Amino acid sequence: MSALARIAAAVAVAAPLATAAPAADAAVVPTHAIIVCQSASFYANYDSASGPTGLLRVLPYGDKVGHTPGVHPVYNGWAATFDFGPNDWGYVREECIGGYGSW
Numbered sequence: 383m384s385a386l387a388r389i390a391a392a393v394a395v396a397a398p399l400a401t402a403a404p405a406a407d408a409a410v411v412p413t414h415a416i417i418v419c420q421s422a423s424f425y426a427n428y429d430s431a432s433g434p435t436g437l438l439r440v441l442p443y444g445d446k447v448g449h450t451p452g453v454h455p456v457y458n459g460w461a462a463t464f465d466f467g468p469n470d471w472g473y474v475r476e477e478c479i480g481g482y483g484s485w
Contacts, residue, residue, distance in 0.1 A: 411450025412464040418443045418480035424465060424472045428457045434473050441465065441474065449479050 420443050426436030441447070448464035455462045461476040 398407045401407045416481040417445040419478035422478035428473045
């Protein structure tokens with residue numbers, strides 16, 4: 383088999399993997415919780431080299447959020463969190479999430 387044929391075969395096998403559906407945990411509805419810190423910075427993304435990036439807003443105590451422990455990722459204490467107010471995902475300190483199932 384020529385090198386070009388091997389590359390074509392590898393692309394044909396890998397192409398469906400690139401368009402596969404996201405992991406099952408991405409579809410898990412976040413568990414209802416609240417912000418338990420006086421305020422918590424809510425970032426758009428988390429970079430493993432530099433930490434959280436893209437401050438979206440500061441969430442006040444009692445803000446309704448969602449995070450499912452053991453399912454949604456936590457990177458160095460920054461938890462993937464859903465803010466139910468504007469309906470978007472971001473990252474907030476894990477210790478600022480509590481009151482699970484309180485609403």
